[in-house]
Amino acid sequence: xxxxxxxxxxxxxxxxxxxxxxxxxxxxxxxxxxxxxxxxxxxxxxxxxxxxxxxxxxxxxxxxxxxxxxxxxxxxxxxxxxxxxxxxxxxxxxxxxxxxxxxxxxxxxxxxxxxxxxxxxxxxxxxxxxxxxxxxxxxxxxxxxxxxxxxxxxxxxxxxxxxxxxxxxxxxxxxxxxxxxxxxxxxxxxxxxxxxxxxxxxxxxxxxxxxxxxxxxxxxxxxxxxxxxxxxxxxxxxxxxxxxxxxxxxxxxxxxxxxxxxxxxxxxxxxxxxxxxxxxxxxxxxxxxxxxxxxxxxxxxxxxxxxxxxxxxxxxxxxxxxxxxxxxxxxxxxxxxxxxxxxxxxxxxxxxxxxxxxxxxxxxxxxxxxxxxxxxxxxxxxxxxxxxxxxxxxxxxxxxxxxxxxxxxxx
Amino acid sequence: xxxxxxxxxxxxxxxxxxxxxxxxxxxxxxxxxxxxxxxxxxxxxxxxxxxxxxxxxxxxxxxxxxxxxxxxxxxxxxxxxxxxxxxxxxxxxxxxxxxxxxxxxxxxxxxxxxxxxxxxxxxxxxxxxxxxxxxxxxxxxxxxxxxxxxxxxxxxxxxxxxxxxxxxxxxxxxxxxxxxxxxxxxxxxxxxxxxxxxxxxxxxxxxxxxxxxxxxxxxx
Ligand SMILES: Nc1ncnc2c1ncn2[C@@H]1O[C@H](COP(=O)(O)OP(=O)(O)OP(=O)(O)O)[C@@H](O)[C@H]1O
Ligand SMILES: [Mg+2]
Numbered sequence: 037x038x039x040x041x042x043x044x045x046x047x048x049x050x051x052x053x054x055x056x057x058x059x060x061x062x063x064x065x066x067x068x069x070x071x072x073x074x075x076x077x078x079x080x081x082x083x084x085x086x087x088x089x090x091x092x093x094x095x096x097x098x099x100x101x102x103x104x105x106x107x108x109x110x111x112x113x114x115x116x117x118x119x120x121x122x123x124x125x126x127x128x129x130x131x132x133x134x135x136x137x138x139x140x141x142x143x144x145x146x147x148x149x150x151x152x153x154x155x156x157x158x159x160x161x162x163x164x165x166x167x168x169x170x171x172x173x174x175x176x177x178x179x180x181x182x183x184x185x186x187x188x189x190x191x192x193x194x195x196x197x198x199x200x201x202x203x204x205x206x207x208x209x210x211x212x213x214x215x216x217x218x219x220x221x222x223x224x225x226x227x228x229x230x231x232x233x234x235x236x237x238x239x240x241x242x243x244x245x246x247x248x249x250x251x252x253x254x255x256x257x258x259x260x261x262x263x264x265x266x267x268x269x270x271x272x273x274x275x276x277x278x279x280x281x282x283x284x285x286x287x288x289x290x291x292x293x294x295x296x297x298x299x300x301x302x303x304x305x306x307x308x309x310x311x312x313x314x315x316x317x318x319x320x321x322x323x324x325x326x327x328x329x330x331x332x333x334x335x336x337x338x339x340x341x342x343x344x345x346x347x348x349x350x351x352x353x354x355x356x357x358x359x360x361x362x363x364x365x366x367x368x369x370x371x372x373x374x375x376x377x378x379x380x381x382x383x384x385x386x387x388x389x390x391x392x393x394x395x396x397x398x399x400x401x402x403x404x405x406x407x408x409x410x411x412x413x414x415x416x417x418x419x420x421x422x423x424x425x426x427x428x429x430x431x432x433x434x435x436x437x438x439x440x441x442x443x444x445x446x447x
Numbered sequence: 448x449x450x451x452x453x454x455x456x457x458x459x460x461x462x463x464x465x466x467x468x469x470x471x472x473x474x475x476x477x478x479x480x481x482x483x484x485x486x487x488x489x490x491x492x493x494x495x496x497x498x499x500x501x502x503x504x505x506x507x508x509x510x511x512x513x514x515x516x517x518x519x520x521x522x523x524x525x526x527x528x529x530x531x532x533x534x535x536x537x538x539x540x541x542x543x544x545x546x547x548x549x550x551x552x553x554x555x556x557x558x559x560x561x562x563x564x565x566x567x568x569x570x571x572x573x574x575x576x577x578x579x580x581x582x583x584x585x586x587x588x589x590x591x592x593x594x595x596x597x598x599x600x601x602x603x604x605x606x607x608x609x610x611x612x613x614x615x616x617x618x619x620x621x622x623x624x625x626x627x628x629x630x631x632x633x634x635x636x637x638x639x640x641x642x643x644x645x646x647x648x649x650x651x652x653x654x655x656x657x658x659x660x661x662x663x664x665x666x667x
Contacts, residue, residue, distance in 0.1 A: 037556060037557050037559060038556075038559055041556045045556070048544075048545070052544045349542055351540075352540045352542070353553070353557075354501075354525065354528075355499075355528060355540075356528065356529060356534065356554045356557065357525050357526065357528050357529020357530070357554055357557040357558060357603075358525065358557050359521070359525045359526075359557075360521060360522075360525075361522075362557060440501050441501050441502055444536070444540065
């Protein structure tokens, strides 16, 4: 029997029972669609994570109080401005340091008002250490800092809410009832970590004298978080050690006692996040794989039914000269075709899911480029055909072994 | 030419053994038209299946055109069924979802022949069904379905036609039409063996082999 005849025989059998064929494909279809979308979305997600962390700045270490609550907005923290200065002066691996203290205040400009806005007191170094890109005007300058100027730099969302399309620079606004002047507006950071766009930045020196006098404690001016830029990526570890040593010293922590601060390496946090997402993706892929398995079982089930239904047909085919091999190939091709069609449709469905998801993600502000790789397609089709063949093997062997006489006598 | 020597067939049904054939010896020459008759359960179909290479005897020798069939393997038997033998069944055994033409083409698919369509059309024409080639079995009358089955048996130019009660499901008039086709084929030189219960049908053949309890009763 020629291969083409095997195919057309199998196709005719499948087309003779269209609804059943389609339903049988469904398991594989859903499984492949799930695998495709998980893989595609997973790689896009990894890119987003990388991008998000990249916006934070390079070679960055965060120092926060041990108790996470203390790094919160308005909290009295165990970290002080002096700690930041000590790190800047004494840690050889450190390039620059940007301390930040935060509080809530009402912001009013023109007719608009924003209650409970985060006001961040920062030093001029924040511009490069924390990687703030200025869209209009300028960031807080050394002069502003030293002179405790009443200037404010607005996050993009704040600027939009308060001033609309108008250029806010030079405009005045009230923060916590005090008069400030807008010196600049930041570029949007997008959805990444979210809060930057909704903050108002003022000089840290001004912050302590005007808004957050409560954060001027006995140990010095408290800060909620210190961003530390390390000279190069291979010095991250030594920088961590230096910072820990310096802070234990300035905080008078004795041997054996726990740190009252945390040192977070952004790169390692990013690695951890990527790892967690990877595990999540694997789990999802596993679930998708189970769906493929169920699809395979569905194919086997229907092929067994099909063999039983067509016992007379098989007997007749054998009587007129079909060899075992011919019968076996016919059923194998039927099963493989179910797998292949399910797989192909599954790729289509998976791709549609990916497109819909990436549209949603783009609307939410992620730059999202999910791609369907040729590898993924080849893999999906291969797996689908393989599942079809494996599921079809047992039914096909059963069909091929049928005795022609008994089969012909079958009711 | 068919030569049977002391053929026996024993079916095992659980513990008990059912001897269906008990020492059948006979010859059927090429070009003969022979009928096999006998009461129900006498072993006619069993014998036919052995002659048709669908089944192997428990003991005895069977030569088909000089070839010892019991020595062939499954694939070789399939090839013999495909090339040398044409089967016609009482219940037609057509594939219900395909057209008359596709049904007739079926043996050609397994022999890998080319020009299949042309050959199938030609045979359908010869059994008087040239105008019905694209009908499905369900759209055909019983006699027409049996003609399709005969066309399918003929399509590979076999030397032997085996028919197990080919008129068993047909009325008298249609039976006669079918028998005329067999007679024509016989006149063209084909070997035909058919099983029947009816003396009217057996009367179309040159010779009748009577079987009772797995043995030949009369005839030679
Ligand atoms: N597969 C089988 N297993 C067990 N016994 C069988 C089998 N096939 C046939 N037999 C027995 O062998 C004997 C001969 O059967 P066979 O079908 O050859 O009879 P037959 O002459 O064709 O009968 P009928 O005229 O009813 O078609 C019967 O007793 C039958 O019960
Ligand atoms: Mg019988």
